[in-house]
Amino acid sequence: xxxxxxxxxxxxxxxxxxxxxxxxxxxxxxxxxxxxxxxxxxxxxxxxxxxxxxxxxxxxxxxxxxxxxxxxxxxxxxxxxxxxxxxxxxxxxxxxxxxxxxxxxxxxxxxxxxxxxxxxxxxxxxxxxxxxxxxxxxxxxxxxxxxxxxxxxxxxxxxxxxxxxxxxxxxxxxxxxxxxxxxxxxxxxxxxxxxxxxxxxxxxxxxxxxxxxxxxxxxxxxxxxxxxxxxxxxxxxxxxxxxxxxxxxxxxxxxxxxxxxxxxxxxxxxxxxxxxxxxxxxxxxxxxxxxxxx
DNA sequence: AATACGTGGTC
DNA sequence: TGACCAAGTAT
Numbered sequence: 001x002x003x004x005x006x007x008x009x010x011x012x013x014x015x016x017x018x019x020x021x022x023x024x025x026x027x028x029x030x031x032x033x034x035x036x037x038x039x040x041x042x043x044x045x046x047x048x049x050x051x052x053x054x055x056x057x058x059x060x061x062x063x064x065x066x067x068x069x070x071x072x073x074x075x076x077x078x079x080x081x082x083x084x085x086x087x088x089x090x091x092x093x094x095x096x097x098x099x100x101x102x103x104x105x106x107x108x109x110x111x112x113x114x115x116x117x118x119x120x121x122x123x124x125x126x127x128x129x130x131x132x133x134x135x136x137x138x139x140x141x142x143x144x145x146x147x148x149x150x151x152x153x154x155x156x157x158x159x160x161x162x163x164x165x166x167x168x169x170x171x172x173x174x175x176x177x178x179x180x181x182x183x184x185x186x187x188x189x190x191x192x193x194x195x196x197x198x199x200x201x202x203x204x205x206x207x208x209x210x211x212x213x214x215x216x217x218x219x220x221x222x223x224x225x226x227x228x229x230x231x232x233x234x235x236x237x238x239x240x241x242x243x244x245x246x247x248x249x250x251x252x253x254x255x256x257x258x259x260x261x262x263x264x265x266x267x268x269x270x271x272x273x274x275x276x277x278x279x280x281x282x283x284x285x286x287x288x289x290x291x292x293x294x
Numbered sequence: 295a296a297t298a299c300g301t302g303g304t305c
Numbered sequence: 306t307g308a309c310c311a312a313g314t315a316t
Contacts, residue, residue, distance in 0.1 A: 045312040052302075052311085086300035093314090123314045143312045163295075164313095191312065200310060201305080231308070234300075243300050280299090 003154050003215070011153060011210050012177050012186055018209040019189035022196065026050070027057065028133075029188070035109035035134035037061050042126045042133075043094050048086060050195070056085055067098040068107045076292035079282065080250050088246055088282055092293070093121030111135040124164075129187075138183035140172040145194025146187075150175060152198060156215035158224035159200065241265045241273040245290075246282065255288035 027033065028041035040060055044053040060081060064070035070078065075095045082091035097119040101107055109130065110116055116127040124142075131137035147160035150171055160168065177183045197204045205211045205221070212218070234240055244264040249256060261270045274290065277283035284293045 042312065047299090047311060047313055048301080049303075049311045084301060086302085087313090089299075089314090121314065125313060129312065141312085144310090145312065195312080229309090230296080232298090232310095233308095235307095237298090239299055239301095246300090276298095 007213060008175055011213050012182065014209040014213070015189045015193055016182065016185050019185065019192055023189065023192050024196075034066070035111070035130070036066050038134040039109050039130050040094065042129050043090050043121055044085060046087070046090060046126070053085065056083065066107065067101040067109070070095060070098040071102045074294040076294050079292050083250070084247070089280060090121055092281055096120045097122070109134060111137075113137060113139060132184050132187045136180065136184055138176065138180040140169070140176055141187040141191065142169060142172045143191055145191045145198075146172060148200060149190050149194045149198045152216035153210060153214045156219050156222070157226070158216060158222065162227055162229040238269065238273050238276065241269050242277055245270070245273055245277060249283065249290055249292060252291070255286050255291035257289040260289070
């Protein structure tokens with residue numbers, strides 16, 4: 001068994017069948033989901049477990065059912081609603097993207113890869129995901145799940161390299177089914193397989209539909225020997241201080257004086273974090289103190 | 295290419 | 306218990 005066209009087609013068939021039977025019924029996957037709903041789900045899902053975004057997604061879509069609704073409110077509301085989802089710049093980006101959709105795209109999510117990619121907070125992955133899931137554009141969707149699935153099934157490696165390489169993009173493109181509908185299904189299905197079965201920690205090879213077609217599995221699941229991802233600490237970093245400051249400002253009814261931050265960390269760290277947040281547009285300095293952008 | 299960017303759960 | 310991980314993006 002090697003990485004031949006016939007091998008790929010067999011994998012496609014099995015994974016698509018598996019997905020039809022075992023894929024999760026996520027709200028943004030339902031037929032009634034709008035491109036905007038799918039767009040919001042993709043931004044929320046960036047570096048964030050799906051289980052954590054379910055509630056926030058429902059609340060967000062009810063409050064802002066389309067781009068115009070969000071654009072009509074100030075960014076502060078988006079940042080507050082984002083609450084503790086993490087990386088609050090995503091909330092700011094979502095608001096800015098909604099504004100751009102109203103201004104440049106008749107209030108709609110653009111059905112074009114380049115136009116999607118031009119939106120703030122939309123990179124290669126998100127453009128492809130929204131293109132494929134919302135508009136049926138069969139672009140390769142290469143997220144952390146797909147990268148791991150392909151690393152194992154096609155390359156026989158336990159995990160993907162620390163960062164996305166051109167070789168991986170080419171591999172993902174080569175693995176796309178020729179039929180556009182199948183290609184779009186493969187995008188979700190291979191992601192889902194990575195999320196539910198072919199997981200990072202303890203892969204469920206015992207229930208995997210392609211265990212016997214997986215180069216890694218057949219080779220005896222050898223341990224990863226490539227470069228490790230650099231460790232991303234949190235305690236003691238500026239990110240921690242930024243997070244604490246944003247939490248204070250989010251929960252305040254009015255602008256807060258800098259003195260409200262003094263318990264968060266040492267003065268120099270607070271100063272650096274606040275400067276960064278202001279530079280990022282997440283915080284605004286008025287005469288009354290710091291508050292969220294309006 | 296490497297690094298910054300939140301937050302919470304898991305083993 | 307601390308490192309690892311989670312549908313990445315921007316610089």
